[in-house]
Amino acid sequence: MSIKLTILEQMTQVAREQGRTLAPLRDDLALLDSGLDSLGIAVLVARLEDRLGTDPFTNSEDVHFPVTLGDFVKAYENGAP
Amino acid sequence: MALPEALSLRRHVAETQADRFLFDRAARIRIADLVRGTSLDGDPTALHGRSVLIATASQLTSALTLIELDGNARRLTILPPDIDGAHLGALIADAGIDAVVTDGETPHGLHDIPLHVACMPKVVPIDRGRPEHVRTEWVLLTSGTTGVPKMVVHSLTSLTAAIAPRADSDPLVWGTFYDIRRYGGLQIFLRAMLGGASLVLSSAGEPVAEHLLRLARHGVTHLSGTPSHWRRALMASAIGSISPRYVRLSGEIADQAILDNLRAAFPQAAIGHAYASTEAGVGFAVDDGLAGFPASYLEGGCGATEIKIVEGSLRMRSAALAARYAGARGASLRDSDGFVDTGDMVERRGDRYFFVGRKGGIINIGGLKVHPEEIEAVITRHPQVRMCLVRSRSSPVTGALVVADVVLKPTCVREEGRAQVKDEILELCRGALARHKVPASIAFVPELAVAATGKLARLS
Structure with missing residues (x-):
């Protein structure tokens, strides 16, 4: 499964667990408008670290936390081990 | 029971029936033999009035040394088995240690202590003079995970303040999953010694199943441990070999699940959880099979212990409180009203308080x-x-x-x-x-x- 698909699948999973409704997942969607709050995004990042083996936001000092979903996915694609 | 200060532990166990024992994995000591015998290799009076570090490898020799030296040494500092060697120098200096008891090779870091005495897991007869009775300080180390452990100064009186006199005289056999060199285990050791019971000690590295079978062989009637100890024991099939009359939990939060699991495993047993800390001593026991404690305990409902709650944290005052911390690192132990802050956070739900965790956790x-x-x-x-x-x-x-x-x-x-x-x-x-x-x-x-x-x- 591609990195992007994994991310979208986990977003859906976390949203379901947290009783949240996701906005349509387009690349230019602001992460904080996605329907997940910061706790949801934190859980998402932890789950993705377990599945993809990387957490691009902790492992690199100069990565700023992404604003849009597209940037978020790109951070994982760039950081893929 | 509050012991008169004049009665030392050895004199106390002297009034004992012949068929009481201290057991560990390898040895069996008849407690009555200690009246006219010693486990120390040499003249016990050499340690009279000294500040003695008990640094034995085995719990049994620690127990024998405690019985021998209470009322004889000026101060007994009990070294737990897992102490970080880097802290030994500071502990020796702070406690003014001038003698050490070991039961094998002298542990690293203790060679500079002036007097070394060996303790053996056996009793040899001696003609005992009567050394002048000394009021002995008992020093316990806290189990904090970082920094130099604090040394908490107790006396036999404060350590035994929560032990109620027994109404019956049935032979009891105590067992504990604790190491007796920590507060929780030491409580059980003293309970057994003062209560006319035998005691089955745990042994380092002994598998849980073997320990349970050994407890069964000695007919354990009273058994104590932390909830984690008990959860591990319940995972061993050998748990079915013991049938204690009294099951005691302390040292960690006893949640409803572990109390219910123990009730299912031992339908006939009384199950109690006790609240204690090294500094505050045994505060109270809860015997109704429910987690937490009744809110009535705050209005004098728990015997000789007074409790109050300040900013969610439990504070206690009783005769079981430690006197102070020893040494330079000793911060103040009590607040202005004489209460000790336990650092354990509680929360009221209905007419009960429940432990929710540690202040720092x-x-x-x-x-x-x-x-x-x-x-x-x-x-x-x-x-x-x-x-x-x-x-x-x-x-x-x-x-x-x-x-x-x-x-x-x-x-x-x-x-x-x-x-x-x-x-x-x-x-x-x-x-x-x-x-x-x-x-x-x-x-x-x-x-x-x-x-x-x-x-x-x-x-x-």
Whole structure:
């Protein structure tokens, strides 16, 4: 499964667990408008670290936390081990 | 029972029946033999009035030394087995140690102590003079995980303040999963010695199943340990070989699940959980089979111990309080009213208070706080869960998240069963806890580390 698909699948999973409704997942969607709050995004990042083996936001000092979903996915694609 | 200061431990055990013993894995000591005998290699009066470090490898020789030297040495400092050697110098200086008792090779770092005496796991007869009776200080080390352990000064009187005199004279056999060189285990040692009982000691490295079988062989009637000790014991099939009349928990929060599991395992036993800390001593016991303690305890409902709650944290005052900390690192132990702050946080629900965790153990999730123990108490409600540990996992978004490591009961082995249990646990957490307290992930692990103190090892 591609990195992007994994991310979208986990977003859906976390949203379901947290009783949240996701906005349509387009690349230019602001992460904080996605329907997940910061706790949801934190859980998402932890789950993705377990599945993809990387957490691009902790492992690199100069990565700023992404604003849009597209940037978020790109951070994982760039950081893929 | 409050002992008159004049009665030393040895004089106390002297008034004893012939058929009482101290057992460990390798040896059996008849307690009555200690009246006209000694386990020390040499003249016990050489240690008279000294500040003695008890640094034996085995619990049995520590026990024999304590009986020998209470009322004889000026101060007894009890070295727990897992002490960091780097702290020994500071401890020796702070406690003014001028003699050491060992039972084998002298541990590294103790060679400079002027007087060395060996203790053997046997009793040899001696003609005993009567050394002048000394009021002995007992120094215990706290089990803090960082820094130099604090040295807490007790006396035999404060250590035994919570031990009630026994109404009956049935022969008792005490056992404990604790090491007796820590407060929880020392309580059981003194309870057995003052209560006319035999005592079965644990041995380092002994598998749980073998320990249980040994307890069964000696006919254990009273058995004590932490909830983590008990959860481990309940996982061993040998648990069926013992049938104690009294089951005691202390040292960690006893949640409803462990109390219910013990009730199911030992339907005939009285099951009690005791609240104690090295500094505050034994505060109170709860015998109604329910977690937490009745709110009435705050209005003088728990015997000689007074308790109050300041900013959510439990404070206690009683005769069981330690006198002070020894040495330069000794911060003040009591508040202005003479209460000791236990650092244990409680929360009132209805007419009961429940322990929610340690003051310093809070996990901060994006500004929202949680005690891991609160989440653990929910997870262990699941019938397939034997024990669990909730810990912090760092997060670039919220600073921290909570995650759970869970040990399942052996009956839950099938993979699809596990996936379902995971969902059920999360469901349970979502129903009972605020959103930030629901674990971000759950991992099933074969076992959890239990520290030498008998408590679940929490990494900071």
